[in-house]
Amino acid sequence: MADERKKTYYVSMATGEISQLKTASSWDFEIQATDREIAELREYFDQNYSTDWQAFWRAHVPYVQYHYDRENDAYDRTLTKIYEQIYRLGNEEAKAHIRSLGILPAENETNE
Template identity: 55%
Template sequence: MENKKTYYISVGNGQISQVKTADTYNFEIYANDEEITKLREYFDQAYVEDLGSFVRSHVPFVEYHHNSNNDRYDEQLQKAYKMIYDLGNHETKELVAQMGIINGL
């Protein structure tokens, strides 16, 4: 049997917490340890790609749409949001759907 716990997610800083604190969180999800590990991987990879985009931003002749770091960053966030949607409570599912960032919702 899956042992799901409640987690509070802040996408902007990649925070995943089991403690509902005064800090801002965006979404509430129910996940097991494997699912949280996978979500953490998406956030970590997005961070790596974001750093690559930062370095690229100092090269003025490379346009945004020609930067593969941006594409990979967007892809990781798409995966994270899809997972948050799949694991989220009703309110989380509604919020993610309203954002319109996941194709097919």
């Protein structure tokens, strides 16, 4: 059974890296999460990595506009899930930064 104690992790949005080492590389957010929550966050990053490649190949079909592109829609939805998860698990600095981006619906910010 997975360990349900929360541990500190550092998340990089650019690389999708999740590390317990604060000095391992540059990071954007500090979060407290269980093993299960980290597995879920990792799955979201993996989904976006896969969707990003699909969008890359689709980009070579110039007649499909961005707002009609399923891959971009899927990427955007998953990115929102990533930010929601980080907001829920993040420290006050992470929450303040995500609020400042204005990318989450207001009801998500109040369900802390």
